[in-house]
Every structure is written in C-alpha cells, then in structure tokens.
Amino acid sequence: MFQQLRLEVNDTVKKLEPKRKTSITFKAILFPCLYFLSYAAALLWGKNSFVLYTCYILMGLLLVINFLNLIHEAVHGTLFKNKRINNWYVHFFDLMGANSYIWKIRHIRLHHNYPNVMGWDSDFEQSEMARVFPHGHYSKMHKYQHIYLPFIYPLFLFNWLLIRDFKDFFNKNKIVWKVTDIPTIEYVKLFLFKGLFLFYTLVLPMLVLNISFAETLTAFLIMIFTASLVALIVLLTPHASIESEFPLPEEDLRMPSSWLVHQLSCTNDIKEDTWFTRFFMGCFNYHIAHHLFPSVHHVYYPEVTQVIEKFARKNNLPYRRFPITTSLKNHYKLLKANAFHENIFEETM
Numbered sequence: 001m002f003q004q005l006r007l008e009v010n011d012t013v014k015k016l017e018p019k020r021k022t023s024i025t026f027k028a029i030l031f032p033c034l035y036f037l038s039y040a041a042a043l044l045w046g047k048n049s050f051v052l053y054t055c056y057i058l059m060g061l062l063l064v065i066n067f068l069n070l071i072h073e074a075v076h077g078t079l080f081k082n083k084r085i086n087n088w089y090v091h092f093f094d095l096m097g098a099n100s101y102i103w104k105i106r107h108i109r110l111h112h113n114y115p116n117v118m119g120w121d122s123d124f125e126q127s128e129m130a131r132v133f134p135h136g137h138y139s140k141m142h143k144y145q146h147i148y149l150p151f152i153y154p155l156f157l158f159n160w161l162l163i164r165d166f167k168d169f170f171n172k173n174k175i176v177w178k179v180t181d182i183p184t185i186e187y188v189k190l191f192l193f194k195g196l197f198l199f200y201t202l203v204l205p206m207l208v209l210n211i212s213f214a215e216t217l218t219a220f221l222i223m224i225f226t227a228s229l230v231a232l233i234v235l236l237t238p239h240a241s242i243e244s245e246f247p248l249p250e251e252d253l254r255m256p257s258s259w260l261v262h263q264l265s266c267t268n269d270i271k272e273d274t275w276f277t278r279f280f281m282g283c284f285n286y287h288i289a290h291h292l293f294p295s296v297h298h299v300y301y302p303e304v305t306q307v308i309e310k311f312a313r314k315n316n317l318p319y320r321r322f323p324i325t326t327s328l329k330n331h332y333k334l335l336k337a338n339a340f341h342e343n344i345f346e347e348t349m
C-alpha cells in the first residue's frame, strides 16, 4: 500500500524538480550570509546598544531559519546530492552553538524512528520539570507544569546549547547511548565549537566595541529568547499535542501499530501555509510529509501533502491538520492533562 504512495510522491517530486531546484541552492547561500552579516553589523555598529540588540534578535531568528531550511535538510542528506558536502555543511550548526553530531543521532536515529515513544524519542527527553508522556514519571511539582513551563520555555535553547548537549555526551543514562558510542574526536569538537560560539557571541563584541560584559550578555540572552520562542512554535506543534498518540512498545519491543499508522497518529500538520512559511520556515507546517518521506526536500512538501491527504482519505487513515492557534492550545491541554496523576491502585484501596 505504501509503495503505491511512494511511487506517486516520486512522480510529483520529479515533475517539480526543474522549477524548485534553484531555490534550494539559493537558500543554502542566502541564509548563512544573512546570519554572518547580522553578526558583522553588530561588530561594526554595536556601540549603539539598540543596534547591538537588533542584530542579535536577527541572529536568533536566523539561527532557527538556518536550522529549519538547511541544517535539518543536510542532516537528512537532502540539501546537496553529495553526502560528504551535507556532512560538512552540518558543522554550520556547531558554529551557531548546537552540537551537530549529537543532534543528528537524536533526530535521525531516535526521533524519526520512534516519534512520541517514551524512552526512545529523545525530543521528549526534557528536564525532570516536564511530564509530557501520559505514562511518564510523576512528581508533585508536575501539578503546576502547565503554569510554570510556559515561563521556562524562553530558556529552551539556553538549555539545549549549554546544558543538554553536555549531558548527552557525559551522562551514559541518556537515550542517545542506546544507539551510539561517542568517538573521542566528537568530544574535542564539542568543546572547540562551544568555546568558539561563546567567544564570538559574548567575548569578541566586548573587545571590539569596548562595551561591558553586561551588555553582550543581554544581547546573547535576547538572541537565545528569540530563537527559543520561534523554535518552540515549530517543534511543539506537530507532535506534543493532546490529539497525538503516545504509544508504548509491546513486550517484544515491537510497536502496536504499523509504521505508517504510527507516524500518522503521532504527527499533525499545521493549516497556515504562506510564502513566509515556505521560504523562511522550511515548510514546517507540512510535518507529516517529512515523517513519511524524510529523503524528500521540504520545497516539495505542499504538493506531496496533497498526494498523502488523498491517499489517507482513500484508505481510511488518519490525516490531521490544525490551525497554529489550535495546535498551541492542544499543547497546553497536553501539559494540563499530564499534570494530574491518576493512581488507580490508590482508588481501589
């Protein structure tokens, strides 16, 4: 059944390829340039703190734009035809502060293979403070998670870049260690790139512009907050929803439903589709197409999704799409639902 869908999708992509190919290369040059230009402008004119903060806000936005349009595609091997160029290109992510080696493991080996599966989907392996899975460990503070988590969300990238990456490298209980053994060279790269990132975002502007550490730190935090808020809208809405399933593997580690049904019941699309979401946000709203066809570049998703939707309707499979505001509400409802722990044993006693 899936084979039929695959053939139709391949056909659709082939037809669009001559028209869309150039926009892939265009973005791969434009977005990194804009990131470096924003930084250069900060170094040139950042003595005026308004200019400095504006440049860092732009860097925060461009971090997410580069991540969605380029890094994510390079990790899936769809940005360039040549595998080595893709592998080389992902180091741009390290330059922007996130470790690309560990993210590739988390994303390809864990998130794509086991979306929404507790103990395997590392996207949901967040801090102790959040209980996203209905069958997750419960502690008393989770009762208030729907109240305090939205306030902690602006620190999402601060945690990713400066805490979580290191935890994954040094704490062998982390999910990544189920599927990899980290080579020594990656530890060297981890420290080298993190040092470089902190040096050019925090220290160099201070030296070049002769401004205080408080000012560069403020700029840095503004960049992180901006990037976190945009990144979370994109990352939370397709999976972390009250409407999504959170299946558990059976005793023999097999999943209860087929791969196709699993992907469809754990993922939803977002209704909003504009030039902005297509050009700047890497078609994040077409997330089902990405999970079913991760080797297809996002510039083809709008048409690929039409094929998927038709296929789902014909075969009575779930295909779900919500407006962005509904999706955000669905995330809030998930946090609220998992804030309470129903202990059936207690009730019967």
Ligand SMILES: [Zn+2]
Pocket (backbone or CB within 6 Å): 072, 076, 107, 112, 290, 294
């Ligand atoms: Zn992906």
